[in-house]
Amino acid sequence: MSTLSFKEIKKTYDGKNYIIKGVNLSINDGEFVVFVGPSGCGKSTMLRMIAGLETITSGELMIDEEIVNDFSPQKRGTAMVFQSYALYPHMTIKENLEFSLKLKKVEQSTIDKKVKHVSTMLDLDPYLTRKPSQLSGGQRQRVAIGRAVIREPKVLLFDEPLSNLDAKLRGRMRFEISKLHQNLKNTIIYVTHDQVEAMTLANRIVVFNDGHIQQVGAPMELYQKPSNLFVAGFIGSPQINTFEMELKDGKLIHPNFTLKDKLDITISKITVAVRPEHIVINPENYDVEATVALVETLGNETIIWVTLDDLDFKVRLNVSESGIKEGDKLKLQFLREHIHYFNTETEERLF
Ligand SMILES: Nc1ncnc2c1ncn2[C@@H]1O[C@H](COP(=O)(O)OP(=O)(O)OP(=O)(O)O)[C@@H](O)[C@H]1O
Ligand SMILES: [Mg+2]
Numbered sequence: 001m002s003t004l005s006f007k008e009i010k011k012t013y014d015g016k017n018y019i020i021k022g023v024n025l026s027i028n029d030g031e032f033v034v035f036v037g038p039s040g041c042g043k044s045t046m047l048r049m050i051a052g053l054e055t056i057t058s059g060e061l062m063i064d065e066e067i068v069n070d071f072s073p074q075k076r077g078t079a080m081v082f083q084s085y086a087l088y089p090h091m092t093i094k095e096n097l098e099f100s101l102k103l104k105k106v107e108q109s110t111i112d113k114k115v116k117h118v119s120t121m122l123d124l125d126p127y128l129t130r131k132p133s134q135l136s137g138g139q140r141q142r143v144a145i146g147r148a149v150i151r152e153p154k155v156l157l158f159d160e161p162l163s164n165l166d167a168k169l170r171g172r173m174r175f176e177i178s179k180l181h182q183n184l185k186n187t188i189i190y191v192t193h194d195q196v197e198a199m200t201l202a203n204r205i206v207v208f209n210d211g212h213i214q215q216v217g218a219p220m221e222l223y224q225k226p227s228n229l230f231v232a233g234f235i236g237s238p239q240i241n242t243f244e245m246e247l248k249d250g251k252l253i254h255p256n257f258t259l260k261d262k263l264d265i266t267i268s269k270i271t272v273a274v275r276p277e278h279i280v281i282n283p284e285n286y287d288v289e290a291t292v293a294l295v296e297t298l299g300n301e302t303i304i305w306v307t308l309d310d311l312d313f314k315v316r317l318n319v320s321e322s323g324i325k326e327g328d329k330l331k332l333q334f335l336r337e338h339i340h341y342f343n344t345e346t347e348e349r350l351f
Contacts, residue, residue, distance in 0.1 A: 002064050002077070002154035002187045003029050004050070009059035011045055019045055021211035022059070027189070032181050034198045035191045036234065037208030043191040046208075047157045050189065051078045063154060077154035081161045085144040087132040093119075093143050094128040100151050118146045121183065122176070138169040142176070149184065158190040162197065174200060195237045199223070207231050225340075229347040232273050232340055238303055241279070241313035243272045244344055256308045257288045261336070269344035276303065276316035278338035286331035295324055306330060 004027040011020035019042045027033050035043045048054035050061065052073035061069055068076050087096050094115055101111045119125050122142045132140055141161060148156055158177075162170045174197060181188055181201075192198055198205050199219045207214040207222065207230070215222060215231045226232035232240050245252040247270055250262035259272070290306035290313075302322045304315045315332060317324075324330070341350040 003027060003062075004155065004187065004189075005060075005062040007060040007062075009046075009049065009061060010057045011042070011049060011054070012057050018057075018211055020049075020057075023213055025206065025213065025216065027187060030185045030187055032188045032190065032201055032203045034202035034205045035189065035208060036193070036198050036205060037214075038234075039193075041208045042211055043208060044159055047080065047159050047189065047191055050076075050155065051080045051157055052076050053080075078157055079148035079151050079153035079155075080157040080159065081141075081144050081148045083160040083163050085132070085140045087140060087143055087147070089132055092129050092131060093124060093135070096132065096143055097124075097128075097146050097150055100147070114150050118150045121149075121180070122146045137165050138173060141165065141173060145177070145180070149180070154187065156184075156186055156188045158188065158192075160191055160193065163193065170194070170197075177201060195235070198235075205235075207234055209234075225349070226273075227349050229271060229273065229342050232342070236275055238276050238314050238316065240273045240275050240340075243274075243311075243313075245270050245272055254311075256311045259287055259334070263341075265350065267343055267350065270350065271342040271344045271347075272334075273340040273342060274334045274338060276314040277318075278335045279313075279315045279332050280335060281315075281317075281330055282333040283331040286333045288332045288334075290330055290332060292324055292326050292328045292330060295322065295326065297321065304330070306332070 006023050006025045009020055009023040010018055012018045035046060037043055045054060049056050052071060056069050060067055063076060088099065091099065097115050097118060098111045101114065119128060122145060124142055124146060127135055127139060132143065162173050165173060178201060190201060202219055204216055205219055205222055206216045209230050215227045222231060222235045226235060229242065243254050245254045247263060247265065247268050250264065252259040252263065252270060252272060288308060290308040292304055293307045293312065294305040296303040299320055302317045302319055304317065304324060306313060306315060342348065343350055
């Protein structure tokens with residue numbers, strides 16, 4: 001059983017600039033939580049504070065009802081998997097896997113059983129006598145995961161573990177990590193830049209920016225109801241389209257177009273955000289007529305970049321061949337049930 005609780009966690013390296021500005025979060029036992037956010041927002045710092053590799057400036061970190069701020073890394077029951085694998089190059093794969101158990105003076109027969117179990121689970125049996133340099137990137141990453149798992153940690157921490165792998169292998173490893181979680185059922189905190197990893201692996205995603213949590217929620221919650229413009233722009237690929245508009249006589253007016261339906265609100269500056277997949281071609285009932293600037297044919301779908309004077313935005317069509325070409329004019333409708341409205345000044349979601 002392992003739960004985590006963060007209370008007003010803060011971190012500064014120099015005593016002046018706060019990298020983490022007060023994080024509050026509870027993680028349930030067995031939950032797979034993914035941390036996302038732009039580069040430099042403090043994701044790795046958060047993981048390192050949990051692992052005990054970095055001090056916590058202030059606040060309280062609890063693992064299983066115990067405040068662990070001052071616990072050594074060994075005492076916390078966490079294990080971390082790094083992007084760089086960090087395997088011992090002079091040791092064989094078996095020696096890498098069993099190293100932490102040897103340090104703990106576990107009996108060799110028990111070690112052998114555990115190595116066997118982990119290497120079978122991660123498909124490493126054929127490689128146990130090799131050195132890390134004799135393995136591919138994907139195999140090395142599996143060893144790094146095995147080395148963390150073999151310690152039976154309360155909490156597994158992953159810091160962008162797949163970002164050195166090519167797209168195909170990432171897909172494969174995503175599947176492996178999902179399976180691993182189904183088997184072990186332990187608590188996992190996983191940092192990634194990759195939208196697909198975040199959406200597919202997470203029970204809950206935590207979006208960080210500028211030292212604060214922006215939103216916590218199930219992947220589809222974040223996609224369907226981003227609580228502010230930052231989250232709306234961060235989740236979803238291609239990125240959500242945004243239009244800064246003025247409300248006049250209940251209607252939303254953009255310099256280039258107007259949305260016809262009446263809105264019953266009093267705020268005057270509103271940012272309308274709509275995902276490329278929620279704009280459709282509809283000559284009978286359209287909001288905008290725009291010119292095609294670029295057609296990206298991806299095989300399973302088509303992304304169309306359109307322009308209207310100085311405005312440009314994207315439309316995603318669920319077709320492999322659209323027949324649409326540069327210079328075509330498209331009559332486009334924003335699907336009302338999928339439009340997000342934000343207060344332009346506070347960037348918070350209105351509805
Ligand atoms: N040891 C350190 N001393 C001083 N500043 C540091 C130290 N480690 C990290 N930082 C700073 O803290 C901030 C957060 O860094 P961190 O590595 O946590 O970001 P990140 O979200 O993991 O980014 P990335 O996605 O690029 O890995 C950065 O501005 C970084 O420069
Ligand atoms: Mg990092």
